[in-house]
Amino acid sequence: MQTITVLGATGSIGCSTLDVVNRHPDKYRVFAITGYAQVELLMKQAQACAPRFVVLADDNYLEQAKQYALQYGVTAEILCGAKALEDVACAAEVDAVMAAIVGAAGLLPTLAAVKAGKKVLLANKEALVMSGALFIDAAKQSGAQILPIDSEHNAIFQCLPENFQYGKLSAAGIQKILLTGSGGPFRQRSLESFSSITIDEASTHPNWSMGRKITIDSATMMNKGLEFIEACWLFGAKANDIQVVIHPQSIIHSMVQYIDGSVIAQMGNPDMRTPIAYGLAHPERIDAGVAPLDFAEMANFTFQTPCYERYPNLKLAIQACEEGQAATTRLNAANEVAVSHFLDGHIGFCDIARVNEETLNQMEQVSVSSIQQILDQDKAARTVAVDIIRGKFAC
Numbered sequence: 001m002q003t004i005t006v007l008g009a010t011g012s013i014g015c016s017t018l019d020v021v022n023r024h025p026d027k028y029r030v031f032a033i034t035g036y037a038q039v040e041l042l043m044k045q046a047q048a049c050a051p052r053f054v055v056l057a058d059d060n061y062l063e064q065a066k067q068y069a070l071q072y073g074v075t076a077e078i079l080c081g082a083k084a085l086e087d088v089a090c091a092a093e094v095d096a097v098m099a100a101i102v103g104a105a106g107l108l109p110t111l112a113a114v115k116a117g118k119k120v121l122l123a124n125k126e127a128l129v130m131s132g133a134l135f136i137d138a139a140k141q142s143g144a145q146i147l148p149i150d151s152e153h154n155a156i157f158q159c160l161p162e163n164f165q166y167g168k169l170s171a172a173g174i175q176k177i178l179l180t181g182s183g184g185p186f187r188q189r190s191l192e193s194f195s196s197i198t199i200d201e202a203s204t205h206p207n208w209s210m211g212r213k214i215t216i217d218s219a220t221m222m223n224k225g226l227e228f229i230e231a232c233w234l235f236g237a238k239a240n241d242i243q244v245v246i247h248p249q250s251i252i253h254s255m256v257q258y259i260d261g262s263v264i265a266q267m268g269n270p271d272m273r274t275p276i277a278y279g280l281a282h283p284e285r286i287d288a289g290v291a292p293l294d295f296a297e298m299a300n301f302t303f304q305t306p307c308y309e310r311y312p313n314l315k316l317a318i319q320a321c322e323e324g325q326a327a328t329t330r331l332n333a334a335n336e337v338a339v340s341h342f343l344d345g346h347i348g349f350c351d352i353a354r355v356n357e358e359t360l361n362q363m364e365q366v367s368v369s370s371i372q373q374i375l376d377q378d379k380a381a382r383t384v385a386v387d388i389i390r391g392k393f394a395c
């Protein structure tokens with residue numbers, strides 16, 4: 001029996017995690033679930049999985065949460081605030097933590113789980129993009145096992161040799177990590193019409209159903225950029241070990257190419273319950289409730305190279321990855337600001353990459369070596385990005 005905490009339980013990954021967990025009551029017990037604004041959903045989840053703690057990010061929704069707790073007969077203790085999020089991530093009773101808060105907000109609770117030596121199921125890629133070496137070093141020190149939940153990294157993990165050692169790609173005969181991505185909804189749209197892309201158009205992914213922020217990141221391919229950085233940290237790879245390949249059908253979730261000419265791919269229907277089940281049960285396999293692939297139904301299996309003119313955010317992310325930690329932290333922060341302003345209707349789709357680029361250009365190079373410095377860079381980049389948006393778009 002494994003005891004788990006689900007950070008970000010009310011999100012797309014959180015809901016899929018509880019779906020898999022609820023299929024295996026003999027294997028998993030839920031210690032805590034956390035959420036932000038969707039308190040009714042959070043309490044319905046608590047009614048179904050009976051955790052010991054339900055945690056809110058802050059006390060804004062506490063009264064509402066208490067009322068829903070009464071309504072749904074939830075007896076779990078309700079906590080709120082940043083410290084409570086960290087406490088349920090590192091509590092002694094917990095074996096595994098699903099890190100599924102979106103964005104920088106997930107950094108500290110995810111790190112708390114890492115430092116406490118938990119099995120960490122990492123969906124929250126922004127936490128790793130922000131803190132890179134500190135995150136990986138903390139895991140090495142505590143013995144925490146990091147299991148990638150991002151479908152691409154989960155695929156790469158599955159395609160690596162069992163005895164793969166962190167950063168030793170050539171010793172394992174690896175030539176390239178082939179990071180696949182669908183190319184999003186605008187893969188074939190004329191570049192001239194990009195400036196008229198609407199929020200609704202950008203919020204509709206052709207293959208995956210996901211949270212709002214990652215859906216926009218997929219449309220700009222910033223998601224693939226963040227994943228590029230994530231892959232470097234997860235496997236100890238260098239930027240030139242990784243190649244991004246567009247595969248519009250999202251059936252191959254990524255591949256590893258070996259020096260003998262073999263390419264090993266992991267495939268499956270685009271359903272996050274597969275990598276979630278893999279992470280939960282590793283090294284075993286459990287039923288995830290995912291429909292089997294039907295090869296007879298697959299008409300096409302195509303691939304192409306991404307064009308940076310169409311996806312400037314992808315280029316920015318690869319450049320930031322080569323530049324170092326401060327750049328990736330800042331890019332992540334600027335992008336969170338830009339995406340939220342896009343979703344609020346303040347800036348256009350193409351402005352997201354412009355804000356990101358300008359934020360990086362306006363900030364001087366520094367080196368960062370502590371979490372406090374990372375948080376400072378994150379804050380500073382947000383201020384710069386907001387100023388750019390205010391200056392340019394007067395909102």
Ligand code: NAD
Nearest residue numbers: 008010011012013035036057101102105123124125210211
């Ligand atoms: P989502 O928006 O659906 O859910 C986010 C969760 O975080 C919610 O539970 C929300 O309550 C919580 N949250 C939001 N702001 C918070 C704050 N300030 N403090 C505490 N909690 C907060 O997002 P998602 O699509 O489930 O993605 C979650 C993470 O997983 C992201 O980092 C994303 O990049 C990654 N991921 C998602 C998918 C996917 O298919 N959805 C795939 C791969 C990776």
Ligand code: MG
Nearest residue numbers: 150151152227
């Ligand atoms: Mg992914």
